[in-house]
Amino acid sequence: NQSVLEASEATARASAASLGDVQVSIAAEVALSYITLRGTQTLLTIAYNNLSSQMETLQLTQWRLQAGLTTSLEVEQARTETEQTRAQLPVLQTSIAQSRHALAVLTGQPPAALATVLATEIPVPQPADDLALSLPAETLRQRPDVRAAEEQVTAAIARVAQADAALMPNFQIGGSLGLSALTLGALTEGASVVSVLLASVSLPVFDSGARRAEVRTQQAALDQAYRTYQATVLLALKDVEDALVALRGDRERLLFLQRAAEAAGNAALLARQRYRGGLIDFQTVLDTQRTQLRTQESVASVRIALSTNYVRLYKALGGGWQSDDRSALSTQDASEAPRS
Template identity: 70%
Template sequence: MNLLSSLSPATAGRAPSRPLAGVIPLALLALAAALSGCAGMAPRDAALPDTPVPTAWAAGTTAAPGSAATSLAQWWQRLGDPQLTALVEQSLTANTSVRTAQAALRQARAQVDVQAAGLAPQVGASASAQRSRSGNSGAGNNFQLGFDASWEPDVFGRVRAGVNASEADARAAEASLADVQVSLAAEVAVNYIELRGLQQRLVIARSNLASQSETLQITQWRLQAGLTTSLVAEQARAASEQTAAQIPALEASLAQSRHSLAVLTGQAPAALDAQLAASVAVPQPGDELAMAIPAETLRQRPDVRAAEQRITAALARVSQADAARYPDFGISGSVGLRALTLGALSGGSAVAASLLGSISVPLLDGGAARAQVRAQEASLEQARIAYQAAVLTALKDVEDALVSLRGNRERLVRLRSAADAAGNAELLARQRYSSGLIDFQSVLETQRTLLSTQEGVATTVASLSADHVRLYKALGGGWQPQ
């Protein structure tokens, strides 16, 4: 229902017509009913959902009271590997996921400007020229030139709530970009560590293959001298072939790791083959890590920040749906020139101006407005639950990384001790077998044990380094919003 009043030079000062005077009381009653219905809406709680957050980590070291936690900004530099640092930094600029998140952020920020434009008056210009003819009458011209302006005062905050929602969406997109960058840096580091670990395992396999080949040669000499049996020679050859079979599998895994790193850095799969061909030790960070308390960790996790901003956006959309049940006000006007000839446009009689005020009151909509409020309230509840899930997942990520880190540290100590003993045993066994003091079965068992323990050490060293990376990621990566 609209109430319209116009003002022009021809109608200024004239009293309202009788029909319009009869409509005004009815419209005012409808407006009062709408306002009373909207005034009963209860305000929404803007507080974050209650989520249990411990005061300290169940496992691991927390920064001492009064001391600052270790800065995790650009944590990949703590691994002390320049090549890894270069790969991470390249991925942060060239990776397709990062570029997609950056485009989403630009889109969200542009949407804020779109929503904010609704708070300002809208001004436009128009011009037209018309030539028409009817029946036997002569042709006539009509020329118009003017400016139009309109403005909808945001009396009940509907447009402002939309702006607030868009701003929260933009902040959530910014946090999502940071989350993509943190996850990408961790993925590059884990793939790089896996690559270096595979290279170490390949070195171990080739070293053991050389040792087993030497043992196989000794066995064949003893067989020719009649000092051993064909069974022993075949066992030696089987052990050597089993070790040799591991090498193609390791080489294939190495190639796949290089391909993954190349794609993560925005390059073709084979682009890093030459750069990463040389075998390098697995990078290892230092153990000096003072961790922040759980509450501080949650504040620096970008995924938690994004979930928080989505609650803010959902809350603003509830307010927007509420405000849509209130009346809308509008003011518009125009000023221009209208004449039958171009020359007459410059005369004072060609000036035409109008001013229009309007009120639009929703009366019967079949319950759509209330249903829209309920829909936005349900969306708000989903955002709150998603926030709780993000917090719990963040806490679990840190605890899992700490447990894995502690377990692999203890395992590595034992495996290194076992590898030293296995190396000594294998050397003694080969020497005694060459002298004919022991049978080949003892040599075979010591060589298998040596290969197993050395592979275990190499695998655990890589796992330990990857655990640090996962811990850095779980702690938020030290990323700061741009």
């Protein structure tokens, strides 16, 4: 009947929505791996730049030692800073290679397939500056898990209607009454005639208890589906709010850290110049170089976090998987469901 059809169609749509959820998750994983790769490449460039600066400082201390203007202590301190930075390079290079491998596997390719394509460094992709940080609640409905929960409620409602319909009388007699049942012996035994008539009769009046129990079972399933839907919507709301708050915080941090990095770069340059002229001690040079490296790495890390939280917002909103065409879904196989 109609209720059975509606339940089946809703279940099919729920399965299609679950497929969409998997597709969005895979797309998000690809994006996150790509962001990690580009972010690590940026950190590697920062390390190389700082290594170059530290090598210049080391050379400067060696010249000053030869001129009798400093001690070997400053030379060894400069060498320590230089080698510590150099030690970071293999770690970052390993992380870059592993990120390339992860991307290749996620896109169905051998681990080394993207080595050439992704060898050149480019900046971490950033979300648009004018990205809206407030969204209508209705956008949550495009999340595949919310869609799936909605359809499970729809299917449960249809099953309740189906169980209710089964309580209605269905007057069909499937027994037989022929000459063999009208023999003299059969006519004197009324119960035998009744048993012949009822042998294949199925009327709700005879199993109403079981059918009422089925109604209660389906009603309980509906209540559970509704609670699951409520929990899914609340989780979706939390995911979106968390991503929006993180994006807002990352934007503010990036602004302040960029200013700090610029100031740290200027301070490091001035410190080297003043040290060359013998106006400050070497410890000040070391401190400014460390601060410069730390602020540059912080800027890169916040850029990575900003892009990462943008991907999380994409995932929290259901990504690119959208479909309001329920009639089309009801006739499609799950394998033909809309793809992100």
